[in-house]
Amino acid sequence: MRKPLIAASIIGLILFYFSYGMELIPVYSVIPFIAMLLSIAIIPLINGKWWHHNFPKVSLLIGLPMAFAVAAYNWHWLYHTTLEYIAFIALLASLFIISGGILLKENVKISAFVNSSILIIGAVLASIIGTTGASMLLIRPLIRLNKGRRNKIHVIIFFIFIVSNIGGSLTPLGDPPLFLGFIKGVPFTWTIKLLPAWLFTNGILVVLFFIIDSILLIKERVHSIRDLSKGKLLEIKGKRNFIFLIGVIVGVILYCKLPAEMNPVLKEIFQITMFAAMCALSLKLTPKKYREENGFTWFPIKEVAILFAAIFASMIPVLKLLELNGQRLGLTEPWQFFWATGSLSSFLDNAPTYLTFLSAAKTVSLQHIAQGIPFITLKDGGVIAENLLLAISMGAVFMGANTYIGNGPNFMVKSISEEAGIKMPSFFGYMIWSILILIPIFLLNAMLFLN
Numbered sequence: 001m002r003k004p005l006i007a008a009s010i011i012g013l014i015l016f017y018f019s020y021g022m023e024l025i026p027v028y029s030v031i032p033f034i035a036m037l038l039s040i041a042i043i044p045l046i047n048g049k050w051w052h053h054n055f056p057k058v059s060l061l062i063g064l065p066m067a068f069a070v071a072a073y074n075w076h077w078l079y080h081t082t083l084e085y086i087a088f089i090a091l092l093a094s095l096f097i098i099s100g101g102i103l104l105k106e107n108v109k110i111s112a113f114v115n116s117s118i119l120i121i122g123a124v125l126a127s128i129i130g131t132t133g134a135s136m137l138l139i140r141p142l143i144r145l146n147k148g149r150r151n152k153i154h155v156i157i158f159f160i161f162i163v164s165n166i167g168g169s170l171t172p173l174g175d176p177p178l179f180l181g182f183i184k185g186v187p188f189t190w191t192i193k194l195l196p197a198w199l200f201t202n203g204i205l206v207v208l209f210f211i212i213d214s215i216l217l218i219k220e221r222v223h224s225i226r227d228l229s230k231g232k233l234l235e236i237k238g239k240r241n242f243i244f245l246i247g248v249i250v251g252v253i254l255y256c257k258l259p260a261e262m263n264p265v266l267k268e269i270f271q272i273t274m275f276a277a278m279c280a281l282s283l284k285l286t287p288k289k290y291r292e293e294n295g296f297t298w299f300p301i302k303e304v305a306i307l308f309a310a311i312f313a314s315m316i317p318v319l320k321l322l323e324l325n326g327q328r329l330g331l332t333e334p335w336q337f338f339w340a341t342g343s344l345s346s347f348l349d350n351a352p353t354y355l356t357f358l359s360a361a362k363t364v365s366l367q368h369i370a371q372g373i374p375f376i377t378l379k380d381g382g383v384i385a386e387n388l389l390l391a392i393s394m395g396a397v398f399m400g401a402n403t404y405i406g407n408g409p410n411f412m413v414k415s416i417s418e419e420a421g422i423k424m425p426s427f428f429g430y431m432i433w434s435i436l437i438l439i440p441i442f443l444l445n446a447m448l449f450l451n
Helices: 002-021 028-047 048-099 112-144 155-160 178-186 188-221 242-255 266-286 290-292 299-314 317-331 336-346 351-370 384-400 408-419 427-447
Strands: 103-106 232-237 375-377 383-385
Touching: 002 028, 028 048, 028 299, 028 317, 028 427, 048 242, 048 266, 048 299, 048 317, 048 351, 048 408, 103 112, 103 290, 112 155, 112 188, 112 242, 112 408, 155 408, 178 188, 178 242, 178 351, 178 384, 188 384, 188 427, 232 242, 232 351, 232 383, 232 408, 232 427, 266 317, 299 317, 299 408, 317 351, 336 384, 336 427, 351 383, 351 384, 375 384, 384 427
Parallel strands: none
Antiparallel strands: 103 232, 375 383
């Protein structure tokens, strides 16, 4: 790693020199972010083995120079983004580690009904323990259940659609954008207003999955026999880890309750200390054999941590350009905010994208409020029309499912599945699935709920 580090540092110093003293964010500053996306999308297609061994170097060559350049332009941006990244990866890592100690041993016959039931359970859990927690808890049992199948890519893709994204839209605990809205002053129970869209979208996806899975199971002539000698349909080992999962959720809630004027570094230290304590207890008190039976390795979280470090660094100029020009986008109607928020949340971190459009919607909200639309008063004194907030919330959470990088759990599920021997679609291959399946459903959402 020494040569890439030296090269990245030299590039960073050059960008630092040219960035220092600039008054406007140059449009070309989005190029590193585009380069990072294209690297993730194209290089694995050309040489997957090379990418598997060298993605840390590529991330370093793109991410470190941008960190230098952003520091030169406005070090506060890098400071706040670093805190956001640390909180992001700490939460993902803690849920990944703790859920890896929960061993669900299923003793059921494989069927489209069983697979669909797991997706439904995951959709509900996603709003309770978060999309990451639900994904990490259920993905390994689902992979084991479908292990003997020839066609199982669709199982993982629908899992990402439902459990890793859309399922987490009913509470602020479900997905980071909604949690940020809660911090900003959106009432905790307000997100239940997404229930009609949640039921509609997940309902269509589950029915569609059931049909596809039934056809493929019949075509494959898959037969799985339940071992009656084992008795139980489901055996759960490592149950104490559920306590540690609750501890992580409590840590997130307590973090939210800390005084606003408190030093942000101290706030992050408090939260990370809570997460670390739960992880330490999980690793200490859970028998190693449970993780071994789960096929637990550190690679998925390592991959996500490295790639998203470069993504977070390179997307700073993109988000700032969007933030500075958000009012000029000409967005006035809920469906416009839905598609704008969703489109960018597919490729950018959906949490800051949510906040950007929340800010942009404040001035537009006055027009809607004058027409009798209910509104919410935020902690900063601003107001947001509920129809616009609904559109922004749906766009940020739902459309995180459009790409592997739209939401943190997506890439982790992909990585875990590949470790289990499932040949997942490429970046663009996955997007073909999302475009063909999700976009028509999102069009119906816009027509039914955002007029």
